[in-house]
Amino acid sequence: MVARRKGDDAPVGAFKIRGAWHRLTALDPATRDRGVVAFSSGNHAQGVAWAAKRLGIPAVIVMPADAPRVKRDATLAMGAEVVTYDRMTESREKIAAHLAHARGAALVPSFDDPWIIEGQGSAGIEAMSQMVEARLPDPSRVVIPCGGGGLASGIALALPDAQIVVVEPESWDDMRRSLEAGWIEPVGDNPPPTACDALQTREVSPLTFDVLSRRGATGLAVSEAEIRAAQRWAATKLRLVVEPGGAVGLAAVLAGKVELTPGLLVILSGGNADPADYAAVLGGSI
Secondary structure, eight states: OOEEEEOOOSTTSBTHHHHHHHHHTTSOHHHHHHOEEEEOSSHHHHHHHHHHHHHTOOEEEEEETTSOHHHHHHHHHTTOEEEEEOTTTSOHHHHHHHHHHHHTOEEEOSSSSHHHHHHHHHHHHHHHHHHHHTTOOOOSEEEEEOSSSHHHHHHHHHOTTSEEEEEEETTOOHHHHHHHHTSOOOOOSSOOOOSOGGGOOSSOOHHHHHHHHHTTOEEEEEOHHHHHHHHHHIIIIIOOOOOGGGGHHHHHHHTTOSOOOTTEEEEEOBOOOOHHHHHHHHHTOO
16 A cells, blocks of 8 residues: 655645744744745745744745746735746846845745755654554655755655655756766756746755765656646546646656555645646646
8 A cells, every 4th residue: 555645735735834834933033023035936935925924024035937826826925025037047046145135034945954854854754643543554665756855855854764765857857866976966958848846946955965865865757748647646536636746756656667565655745736737737638
């Protein structure tokens, strides 16, 4: 039996709220007053915006101009200021760092931060508790969607006895190639488009790479067709809406790239799918 952990049941429809809340609640009062700056294609953006609103912290989010409208609108609805950029020609890290410096605000990265990693790792702890309650084997292998690696490295630390497998879209599989090479390998020039907006990280951080490398993690890549097939399978078999980036782990399993063994845990990490694109996927027109 394969266990799955759904990450779209949080208030913002993705696991990212875990790290955002953990990071923002650790800020001292003076820092909170100066606000926070984050960068994200949408799920971390919503997590930070949600946490900031509840804590009374001003928030600025740097988002790509082509971010899904559903994610951008949700971020704005929670009171955050949104600054857009071109993900292919501009550096979101540099823009966010400049804004944080100019405003005296705290920078809240989407994955390159110990607090963020620790917060995301709580998903692994919860998943193991649920498997124990269901009288399933303890997690022996965990298949995890990977962009910058915050969720994967957090779960790797939370479940030290489990084998970690990260999954990325083809041509955006820099963590896979980095783990195989033993050093950080960025995404190549002019990568093809992918529906996985949440996983379009051009280069992983030394922090997440180090955690996953030391834990002996391995990586896989899946095609856009395999991702769409996984979204349709989740909808028909599990009755779940899963965004493309959240479906890559399931895609690897359904494509036969992961051996089905006792204790296999698959993470479905987000449900913020663009309505029109999702309808097209379910209808088979793309």
